[in-house]
Every structure is written in C-alpha cells, then in structure tokens.
Amino acid sequence: MTPKERYRKLKQHLSEENPVLLEVIRQYEQLDKTARQLGLLAEDQSYTEKISWWPLISVLGTFSAGKSTFINDYLGVKVQQSGNQAVDDKFTVICYGPNETPQTLPGLALDADPRFPFYNISEEVEKVEKGEGNRVNLYLQLKTVKSEAIKGEILIDSPGFDADAQRDSILRITDHIIEMSDLVLIFFDARHPEPGAMRDTLEHLVGTTVRHRDADKILYILNQIDTTAKEDNLEDVIGAWQRALSQQGLVSGNFFAIYNEEAMNPIDDPTVAERLKRKRDEDWRRIIERMEGVKVERAYRISKALEDFAKEILSRRLPDLTASMRRWGRRVFVADLLWLGLLAAGCAALFGIGLLPSTPAALGGAFAAAALLALGGHFWFRRLFASLEIRRWREKDPAIAAALAHNTRWFRPISRAWFKGWRRRARERLETVIDQSRAAIRALNDQFVSPSGRGAQEG
Incomplete structure (x- = not known):
C-alpha cells in the first residue's frame, strides 16, 4: 500500500470516528513530505506507519x-x-x-x-x-x-x-x-x-x-x-x-x-x-x-506523536545531518585544494623540464586534461567522504545515513553543505507541523472539557 492510499483510507476511517484527526492526517502528510525532501524517509515510507x-x-x-x-x-x-x-x-x-x-x-x-x-x-x-x-x-x-x-x-x-x-x-x-x-x-x-x-x-x-x-x-x-x-x-x-x-x-x-x-x-x-x-x-x-479510556487517549497520543516526530527531526536529526554534511563538505573542499595543488605542481614540473611545449595548443590541451583530472578527483572525493559519513551513521541512525546518501548525490552542488535555505525551509515546515499538532490537541480538549461549565459549542 502506497502512502497516498494509506492517507486516503485513514481519512475515510477518521471522518466517521473523530473528524478532529483529519487535520492531523494532513499534517502527517506534510511531515512525510518534509522528511522525504530531507532524505529521512523513502518514497514508500510514512510516519503514519509508526503508530x-x-x-x-x-x-x-x-x-x-x-x-x-x-x-x-x-x-x-x-x-x-x-x-x-x-x-x-x-x-x-x-x-x-x-x-x-x-x-x-x-x-x-x-x-x-x-x-x-x-x-x-x-x-x-x-x-x-x-x-x-x-x-x-x-x-x-x-x-x-x-x-x-x-x-x-x-x-x-x-x-x-x-x-x-x-x-x-x-x-x-x-x-x-x-x-x-x-x-x-x-x-x-x-x-x-x-x-x-x-x-x-x-x-x-x-x-x-x-x-x-x-x-x-x-x-x-x-x-x-x-x-x-x-x-x-x-x-x-x-x-x-x-x-x-x-x-x-x-x-x-x-x-x-x-x-x-x-x-x-x-x-x-x-x-x-x-x-x-x-x-x-x-x-x-x-x-x-x-x-x-484508550479511545480518547489514542486521539491525544496520535496528535502528540506527530509533534514528537517533528521535534525529533528538528532538534536532533536535522542538526546531526547538518553537522555531517558540513564535515563532508569540508573534507571534499580540502581534498580538492590538495588535489589542485598537486596537479598544478605536476604541470609546472613538466613545463620546467620541457616535457610540455609552451605552444597555445599544448597549453590548451594541458589545461583541459588538468581540468578533467580535477573534476574526476572532485567526484571521487565526494563519493569517498560521503561513504565514510554514511558508514558512520548506518548503525547509529539509518535514517541519517539514508539522508546523507540523498543529499550527497553527484548532481547536488557541494555548496548544499553550507547553504541554509533548504534547512530553513525544513525548519519552518516542521515548526508549522508542531503548531498544528498542538492546535489539534486544543480541538480535542474542546470535545471533552469545558472549564467555563458550558457546552463546548457554547464556549
């Protein structure tokens, strides 16, 4: 069953049992979407499966x-x-x-x-x-x-x-x-x-x-x-x-x-x-x-679990992922500098001993070859240091390992390791999910309590 089908069945079930939880389901969808964008969830996974x-x-x-x-x-x-x-x-x-x-x-x-x-x-x-x-x-x-x-x-x-x-x-x-x-x-x-x-x-x-x-x-x-x-x-x-x-x-x-x-x-x-x-x-x-009383408790627990899942990502997994990404980026950056320095020194040495002519064609060819070697080295370093970070997290937290694999794929710019935009958007969405979870709990309170002594609809 795909997450989309699971959402549909849950909405159908909850519309009859407790409509307040319909909004909670929509927030679970947002949580899943955010987690997938971060790489913490696979496309066929959902936090709704964890409760x-x-x-x-x-x-x-x-x-x-x-x-x-x-x-x-x-x-x-x-x-x-x-x-x-x-x-x-x-x-x-x-x-x-x-x-x-x-x-x-x-x-x-x-x-x-x-x-x-x-x-x-x-x-x-x-x-x-x-x-x-x-x-x-x-x-x-x-x-x-x-x-x-x-x-x-x-x-x-x-x-x-x-x-x-x-x-x-x-x-x-x-x-x-x-x-x-x-x-x-x-x-x-x-x-x-x-x-x-x-x-x-x-x-x-x-x-x-x-x-x-x-x-x-x-x-x-x-x-x-x-x-x-x-x-x-x-x-x-x-x-x-x-x-x-x-x-x-x-x-x-x-x-x-x-x-x-x-x-x-x-x-x-x-x-x-x-x-x-x-x-x-x-x-x-x-x-x-x-x-x-489990039916009432369960409604609160589902809403609270939504907040807990979002907080876990916000307070632990996102910072851990960020730190690991930055460590990966620094290692790749340093390796690139060393590799470029080594290539430059090699080219200078070859020119110095006359193995490379100084004609424009020869210089252009040498530059193209060096660029290809530099690019090849860069992607090799990316893959090497990403695999080391992934291995570091595989036993400790497989979700972060999966997120690292997702965020260090070859077509993603290495600047992603320092770019704050994607993390800021993720934090904003997670904070919205937490706010909506608390709103759902307040809506549940309106069903069951009335401090003023009046009916929920009156108060």
Whole structure:
C-alpha cells in the first residue's frame, strides 16, 4: 500500500470516528513530505506507519500469570485458552468479528494488512533472525470475536515471557508492540513470592518499559493475589514485588493487584476474603477504566506523536545531518585544494623540464586534461567522504545515513553543505507541523472539557 492510499483510507476511517484527526492526517502528510525532501524517509515510507490508528491494548507477562483468563473475563467470551502450563507460544491479535464463534487466522493476515500494528513485521523479524521473516505464522495469529467490549479496539495477548529463554525475534516483537500500544498491561504471578529469581524477565519487561517516553501507559499487575489468603500476607507479597520493580526504576503508581473470582481458591476467613475482594474490586475498576479510556487517549497520543516526530527531526536529526554534511563538505573542499595543488605542481614540473611545449595548443590541451583530472578527483572525493559519513551513521541512525546518501548525490552542488535555505525551509515546515499538532490537541480538549461549565459549542 502506497502512502497516498494509506492517507486516503485513514481519512475515510477518521471522518466517521473523530473528524478532529483529519487535520492531523494532513499534517502527517506534510511531515512525510518534509522528511522525504530531507532524505529521512523513502518514497514508500510514512510516519503514519509508526503508530497504531486503532486503540491498541497489549497484555504481556510471565508464564501462568493469568493473562488469558483476564482477557476472557474482559471480553465475556472464552477466546483464549488458560492453564498452569504455557498453552500458546504466539502473539495473538484479537479484534471484533461478526461471527458467533471466534475465528483464528494465520499471522500472514496481520503482516499483510496495514490496519494492524504488525504490518510488515516479517521485515523486523528478518533483521534479527535471518530466514525467520518468512515464518511469521510461527509468531503471530489473528482471532476475531463477537464481543461489544472489543468493538473499535485491538487487543494483543502475548506468549508467556521468560527473558532467559526468549529468542531475539520474540524480544523484537515485544518491543514493537510496547512502542505501538496505547495501553500495556504487564502481568506477574503472586504465587511466586520471590521476584528476585525473575531478575532477567523483570529487567526486560520493567527496566525497558519504565524508560519509555510514555511510561504512564504501562500498568503493572500482580495477579492471583487470592493465593496470599492462607498466610494472610498480602501486604508482604505486594511489598516484595514493588521493591523488585522499584529496583528496575519503577516509581510511578501504576501498580495493581487482582485475582479472578471464578478461579480463586476458597478463603475460609471472611475478614481476609473481604479485604482481598475490596483490593481486587478497586484495582479491577481502575484497570478497566484505563482500558475503556484508550479511545480518547489514542486521539491525544496520535496528535502528540506527530509533534514528537517533528521535534525529533528538528532538534536532533536535522542538526546531526547538518553537522555531517558540513564535515563532508569540508573534507571534499580540502581534498580538492590538495588535489589542485598537486596537479598544478605536476604541470609546472613538466613545463620546467620541457616535457610540455609552451605552444597555445599544448597549453590548451594541458589545461583541459588538468581540468578533467580535477573534476574526476572532485567526484571521487565526494563519493569517498560521503561513504565514510554514511558508514558512520548506518548503525547509529539509518535514517541519517539514508539522508546523507540523498543529499550527497553527484548532481547536488557541494555548496548544499553550507547553504541554509533548504534547512530553513525544513525548519519552518516542521515548526508549522508542531503548531498544528498542538492546535489539534486544543480541538480535542474542546470535545471533552469545558472549564467555563458550558457546552463546548457554547464556549
């Protein structure tokens, strides 16, 4: 699907769901255009591919942490198998479907459809494990379920997580869905009261997510707390997990403790049962409120992501590209001077020893030959120093490497390295995109808030 077709489909979808985001789409088009002119995006790429345009909730966690049971409860339909052993080793994307019976489709359905967050994920898998990109069905599946709870949303269930045994491809997919999601639920099992033994898993699931630029979208859930009833040590277990999470940098309040009422163990002490139920009901309510609020949050996140993308180019990539271009230009300029000096010295030496006659024809021929050598040397130096700069950025930031290749092509004048016009125009367009992103957020505010107490249209 070309970016143009993607814009058209997104506009069609958003015109019905939230017209405010139509202007955001137009600004994404401007952002893409500016990035392509800078060489940061290929013609078939778009920043709209880097976010999910449908509300996306991801459920991650350790083996047997109750993820599938939680999902079945939320949907009101048994769509995922549950049990004490690992029952599924695939990422499962769950969305609404019209059939009464849930249907399962292969991972290819996700990899080939740009409406889903795993569009072209086979390419990401291939980057980390050669040959695995063609085996995407081993990693992904799509399930459709007729449940009002999932209408207009996408839910992702992950396989049980064990960082010690996890393949690079699974880690890459995990990082991808954390980045794309509007809300991430990370489940832990209260039946394992020694969280220190899961250090590697905690380091990846928590240590990675707490440093995320939108860390508030990540909820950490201690499940099956009914197992603490026998020892009546709920606070001790919660405290042990909170200390383990804080060692990975989690200091926010996004920590919850719940259990499944149908699968719970009998609790003999009614006081303990009441205390656990109170805790469970309060945290369950807060989790479901966040899940039901993703549609509103998603609209804000799409607008904010537009600003973030533009700021990233404006504050980091454009200055880095500028500095690299100037370094390339200086090297070519110095090499040209040295090369011209060497040619001039060579010609003078040849004249000095009489190998070149001083007739006008001979002088003209010598000048033409020297000019050709100088021009050939110039383009050779251009290519050499450009390749060195590109190699320098290829691992660090492939987008800047691509932009360097774009801006140092043979037909572009070397003065581009110092010419401010193209950078000034790019900055102006990026600043306009940022302003429009903030305007979109204000327009969203008008839909949902009214400090004066009057209706949005009245105020």
